[in-house]
Amino acid sequence: MTRDELADLSVFAEVAEARSFTRAATRLAMSQSAVSQIVRRLEERLGVRLVARTTRSVAPTVAGEQLLARILPLLREMDESVEALGRFRDTPAGKLRLTATDHAARRYLVPALANFLPDHPDISVEIVIDYGLVDVVANRFDAGIRLGGAIEKDMIAMRIGPEIPMAIVAAPSYLARFPTPTMPQELLAHRCLNLRLPTSERPFDWALRRRGMEVHVRPQGQMMSTMIGPVLDGALAGIGIASVPQDDAAEHLHNGHLIRILPEWEQSLPGYHLYYPNRRNASPAFRMMLDALRINS
Template structure:
């Protein structure tokens, strides 16, 4: 591959990833017009249109999506190999990009970072909050943190938390005017706060319950829909309705009497959070240090 092809492909990857010429140009340190010309020249050279452009959006064509998914991981591998050379340095260094839910980032990732960042000033960490099942290879993310049951089988998974439980909670003011639900079916009579996920077409998250081997998935309804658990928590605290949150997220407010928990017997433990990353990834010293800081060793 000649140098021009490589640089043009990197420009294409930036646009396809960002879905924006403006953001991609800023990332690459060039003007938007120069970037547009590079993409046009690339398309003319290979004889295939790679991007659909409108006044509001930029999306890959079918050919563009194929190219993005095929060459993106290869460039990622080259970047990882170059970053891995930092092992020959005296100190771990480099940038690690992670995706996590809001709760996992605050309660699991930040305490781990507190162990290593103060003594390793050359390590930089970028955290992307995401509730979907991020394709970490395509999105050029080093690793993700999700419940173990959601991690793909072809990924290396490292447990970073104990088992989890979900909690259905509402404020005392909310329950002052309503009966507390005793079964998941009773939720049909309540105003519930929904979470919209970015994956699967932006679907609403289904509340999952289990008791005595009986599993129930309930599609609840309510006046409010959010896309972060932090807003679900705030909505519940303000009395807008019931929220379905990770137990650890809600517990401090339950202990203070600001939230009331219901249906606890329908929320059994499930697999805790895991850090996951591709098996073919060559860990850098900085990444390996972070993995060990995150690793859950029990109590």
């Protein structure tokens, strides 16, 4: 059934219920002649008379009554479905699907959700942990969180945090076996734990800065991961030297399970951005999430 056929059936149903072309035209905000032409066109297409017309009244024929009985519940169900969408427009409700890295989810997303989810039980959120630059439209996500430099240009991007300070760390057990590096180039002689994006075969370069000088190092090692968690765990296990976010390493540095290497050399990753397609009619739940991320950034 085409859209025009559905529209014609809706007009017929209005005429049959109102038993008047004039009243139906008023309800539909159409001219009486247009309504009459639509019903006549529908009758010609179906090959059967649907309404009996007199100078005083309009009434559905037997065929019209039978058609009305079948289509009226369907038309009302469609109207109710459209009206129900108003709940998503006016009330914070529904499900949000988000994709983020584990670090971004823990550092920014979960604290932001904690600001409004407890007060809005009709909102639910699914967080899918992924380091790849996911196509949020094709994979039916509402939004994604990634490092700023990895945002597709056709997406709207909102920065939700500053640059991420990194720390080069190693376990005491590793440094008991190998000399502690004192210059960035010495990292090349060590077993390092590397992080890479799933979309790339190459690990991240370690860009180290000190007093206006920047050195890029791509250390080698026996272990590589697409997630920060295994890299940090590998460092704690003494497998090698790792570069991890300072906030992930802070507790382990404090309790002595990790030792910071080259602390005078600064290293950071670009800050996280929320990326999403254009949303002129964004739901209240989505707008609430945007506001919460702005507060926590």
